[in-house]
Amino acid sequence: MSDRFVVVPVGQGNEQCSESKGAEGYSIEPQDAVPVLEYSREPNRYGDGMPKESSPFINNTDNDKGNLYDGKNMALFEEEMDSNPMVSSLLNKLANYTNLTQGVKEHEEADDDEGPAKTKKPVKSPALGTLIGVYLPCLQNILGVILFLRLTWIVGTAGIMESLAIVVMTCSCTMLTAISMSAIATNGVVPAGGSYYMISRSLGPEFGGAVGLCFYLGTTFAGSMYILGTIEILLTYIVPSAAIFKAEKKEDEAEALLNNMRVYGTCCLTLMSLVVFVGVKYVNKLALVFLACVILSILAIYAGVIKTAFEPPDFPICLLGNRTLQNHNFDQCLKTMEVDNVTVTTKLWSLFCDSPDLNATCNEYFNLNNVTVIQGIPGLTSGVIRDNIWGDYGPNGMLVENKHQVSEPAADTSQDIYMPYVANDITTFFTLLVGIYFPSVTGIMAGSNRSGDLRDAQKSIPIGTIMAIATTTFIYISSVILFGACIEGVVLRDKFGDSVKGNLVIGILAWPSPWVIVIGSFFSCCGAGLQSLTGAPRLLQAIARDGIVPFLQVFGHGKANGEPTWALLLTGGICEIGILIASLDAVAPILSMFFLMCYLFVNLACALQTLLRTPNWRPRFKFYHWALSFLGASLCLSLMFISSWYYALVAMLIAGCIYKYIEYRGAEKEWGDGINGLSLNAARYALIRLEEAPPHTKNWRPQILLLLNLDSDHTVKHPRLLSFCTQLKAGKGLTIVGSVLEGTYMTKEAEVKKAEQNIKSSMTTERTKGFCHVVASSNLRDGFSHLIQTAGLGGMKHNTVLMAWPGTWKQSNDPVSWKNFIETVRETTAAHQALLVAKNVDSFPTNADRLGQGTIDVWWVVHDGGLLMLLPFLLRQHKVWRKCKMRIFTVANMDDNSIQMKKDLQMFLYHLRLDAEVEVVEMHDSDISAFTYEKTLVMEQRSQMLKQMQLSRTEREREIQSITDSSRSSIRRNNQTGATGSGSGPSRELEDTQEDEAQLIHDRNTASHAALNDKADTGPDRVHMTWTKDKFLTERNRNRAEANMGVRDIFNMKPNQSNVRRMHTAVKLNEVVVNKSQGAHLVLLNMPGPPKNRGGDENYMEFLEVLLEGLNRVLLVRGGGREVITIYS
Secondary structure (H helix, E strand, O other): OOOEEEEEEEOOHHHHHHHHEEOOEEOOOOOOOEEEEEEEOOOOOOOOOOOOOOOOOOOOOHHHOOOOOOOOOOHHHHHHOOOOOOHHHHHHHHHOOOOOOOOHHHHHHHHHHOOOOOOOOOOOOOOEOHHHHHHHHHHHHHOOHHHHHOHHHHHHHHHHHHHHHHHHHHHHHHHHHHHHHHHHHOOOOOOOOHHHHHHHHHHOHHHHHHHHHHHHHHHHHHHHHHHHHHHHHHHHHHOHHHOOOOOOOHHHHHHHHHHHHHHHHHHHHHHHHHHHHHOHHHHHHHHHHHHHHHHHHHHHHHHHHHHHOOOOOOOEEEEEOOEEEOOOOOOOOOOEEEEOOEEEEOHHHHHHEOOOOOOOOEOHHHHHOOEEEEEOOOOHHHOHHHOOOOOOOOOOOOEOEOOOOOOOOOOOOOOHHHOOEOEOOOOOOHHHHHHHHHHHHOOOOHHHHOHHHEOOHHHHHHHHHHHHHHHHHHHHHHHHHHHHHHOOHHHHOOOOOHHHOOOOHHHHHOOOOHHHHHHHHHHHHHHHHHHHHHHHHHHHHHHHHHOOOHHHHHHHOOOOOOOOHHHHHHHHHHHHHHHHHOOHHHHHHHHHHHHHHHHHHHHHHHHHHHHHOOOOOOOOOOOOOHHHHHHHHHHHHHHHHHHOHHHHHHHHHHHHHHHHHHHHHOOOOOOOOHHHHHHHHHHHHHHHHHHOOOOOHHHOOOOEEEEOOEOOOOOEOOHHHHHHHHHHHOOOOOEEEEEEEEOOHHHHHHHHHHHHHHHHHHHHHOOOOOEEEEEEEOOHHHHHHHHHHHOOEOOEOOOEEEEEOOOOOOOOOOOHHHHHHHHHHHHHHHOOOEEEEEEOHHHOOOOOOOOOOEEEEEEEOOOOOOHHHHHHHHHOOOOOOOOEEEEEEEEEOOOOOHHHHHHHHHHHHHHOOOOOEEEEEEOOOOOOOHHHHHHHHHHHHHHHHHHHHHHOHHHHHHHHHHHHHHHHHHHHHHHHHOHHHHOOHHHHHHHHHHHHHHHHHHHHHHHHHHHHHHHHOOOOOOOOOOOOHHHHHHHHHHHHHHHHHHHHHHHHOOOOHHHHHHHHHHHHHHHHHHHHHOOOOEEEEEOOOOOOOHHHHHHHHHHHHHHOOOOOOEEEEEOOOOOOOOOOO
16 A cells, blocks of 8 residues: 555644544544644545535535635635635545436436435445446447348348448448547546537537437437337248238238338337336346347357358248249249149249149240259358359349349240349449448447446547447458358348248358347347437437527426436437338438438547647547548548438538527537637637738728727617627627726726626627627726727737717816817827717617618718728618618819719729719808807807816815815814713714814815816916915915906907818808708718817817717718728729
8 A cells, every 4th residue: 555644633632633533534623733744554535534525626615615724834825715725625526526327327226216215325436347338338239230131131232342341431430430439538537428428528519419419310210220120020020920011912012011110110119118218227127138139149140150161051042044033922943843643833833824724824934934943051162252242233123133044034024023023122222232231330339328337437438449349340341251152142132031931031041040030139129229219318318408409408307317208209209200211221321321420520529639739638548640530530421422412411401500500599608629729729820810911902891999988887878889880890800899997907807897798798689799898997098098009919900990979078077078089089090090980879770770761971071091982881781771872972172173073983983883872062162151250269268268167176175175174163162162061072072083084085085186187287387385264365366366367368369260260161061961961861971180289179079069060870980091992803
């Protein structure tokens, strides 16, 4: 036993130590005990030895707080206890982790526990090894109905060489898939769920759900196939007399058989479903019997092959010419025979002639050819293998013939279908045989599905699965060769054994009796059908409980013990569809598609994880390579289209529909899947490529940074801005929605997260696809500046800023709002980014609106790189604006030729491939009106008055402070004179103290606010002094005198001529725009730049207000300094 160090308490004596030591290890109970390390040879135990939970996940530490971190040795890490457990605690949980099978085992235990005196059973550790847990279940699932019922027919139809090609292709596919599956299964603990769990956790919920449902459908149709195989054995080889529908004519035999299969198959499905519903424990108890049937049948076949080498069995085959006859209604292969020296006809004669008389009219071919008897099983040493090397394909109804026999052809062959010949019941070709054979190599997932019951799953799954595939591959290859070497070709091509008196073809080869194979294959098919009906509902239940497919959630419920009742009902319904098809040969290719798709994605999952080299990809199984996985995936895809290209397309369509449904409607799951890693690598590669060079003008589209304002509840103020962004982008390109909260991130973390959630919710409501980013900053201006500078990554950066017009800038006494707006305009210009400002954004249409006939008017005053013309084109791609027409207005001065301008603009739009009406508006030079002059004067007076009000704010606050101090001093003196008789001295002092503290807080806030305003304003220097009453009165009189002079100057001032000209332009242009575009659905207008002198910022806002007056929906556009539209292709 290895040496260990364990923690024991010191300071309480040996008795304390002995009491704390238990069967699970050592624990420290007293809080003042000092833990030390003591050398011990006890088994390795960590922590307190008492695991509180069975979950192995790191963050499950809620129950461990308070005793796993007691003491002072780990005090440095005590603030991280909630999220980061101690290593000893983590290792203890991992060492005690148990993983019970999610499915049959719990349900069986739940059934046993039901009752008034149920007791909790101790948890049994997994104890199955490689042989019992993986190898034999895989062997039982792989070997089945196709081996017993169709392999001889495949060998006879395709020949030995092509049959070997089919076996090698399909077995190579499953072997490569098993290698990939082993790598995934040994990369950590794989709970019950098999391939669905592996694919969904490796490729994501979309692929996992799609392929999981395909695997479920495959397993369900496999149940149909096994039930059809059971009924075929029952009605064809065991009790043919039990058939309900009996054909009176030979041509009706096929239809009668299908109807019998449907009736008996439905009854068998109902019976098996009832068995599964009552309790799967009975299915599990019979599993050993079914496995024994399979093994005994295989041994009987090999024993029979060996026996044919020295004593071939006697199974005569009757040939007419070279045609094989159905040996049901005659005993002797003779036309006539001698009885008491009299020639009489046989039963065979009656089948081909209209009467038993020698002079009867007989079939022409019957008259021309003689009957011959050959042995059905010549034996290993007969050399028949040379005749079976190559295939013999043919259409439906083609007669099974021996090419080496002499035959005289008949002129009339129209009556052949009514004669007792052995013929093909379906058209045969190579690809069809691949689809029919492939289900015989499925079942490789049986070991991974039992991973919870294995002693060492990471060792047993690869060894057991690969060994089972190798064993079955050997069985199939040897069977193909031995069947071709022992059995006559016409017997091999006889699917139902009609030429050997209705015996199972593989049965006549077996030793000691054909009934060994018949009974063994019957029970084998029964067991496989029961296992399919047991496994498929649990797979559907696992998918439903994952919650990735909303409409399947009802199938996650079941009985009280977890038995999937609703899933079993759905499985039975789908299984009935396969039974109604009624043909084993038609159902087999269907389930082949679904299994091949499942195996395809198992290989892709392994290849993807290997190529991405994700840190968590550390399989213990080392004999894998991404090239092998890709080869396996390619082989699966090829086999899908080889088997049946239309079934392959249908299966892919079903999987694609499920994928898109989960993507758009399913629950979001984060499973650390490989698709996310692939997306990350692809995104990184694309970003690096994008950053190499700026986008060409042909590829330019607005990549928008949307700046949102939030209200006090951190909800979006203008959700229509998100709607407009959606309409402008239509899901294309980059959209970043940003906002700013004032404060530091340390104090605003919760509010930032809440704001992000609210914005994402609004984005979902408005169907805006993009990213959300909320930052905390000391002020809004810096926050928006940071967003403009840093939003985006690499080549995926925004080139356009969209924001709302500050509609309340005039009503607000605080100039910060419009100053932030102007600074944002300046910063977008400096960053060479386009700017879109939406005015009256709350009146913009929602995504549900459909604007009727109307116009989008573009006022192209100055060239901005073509953005003004590109935006209406992008808007009209959305269904909201699709019916709107585009009109472009441009302004001509007195010196311009307006007629030529219109022609040139029309030609320009023609080359740009834009449909728009063109109009040139002439603006004549006119004198500045008195209205414009007066409006400019009022604007400047207002601006000056606001400045005076800002300058006197500090003086007003000081006056309020002086009055407050005087009143408080007076009250305090009065209180002190009456304090003796009142008896409330202590309480009064307390109130004074509280008042002083409140006043101190008020003074600090006032001083801080005044200091901020002093920094923001450009006023005279402040002198900080200790205020006395005389100093205060002197300063107040001086300030009042200055204020009175300022007021007189305001009313005597004259407007600035530059401002008058700008106001004149705004007024005249507004008149023209309102006249032409007042009824337009949207007006796009060039946005003038802010003044270089920051002193005129407020006037700039006034100019824009005048320019936009009287217009409902306006989008101000400012280009980013580059061409965004081109006439070239």
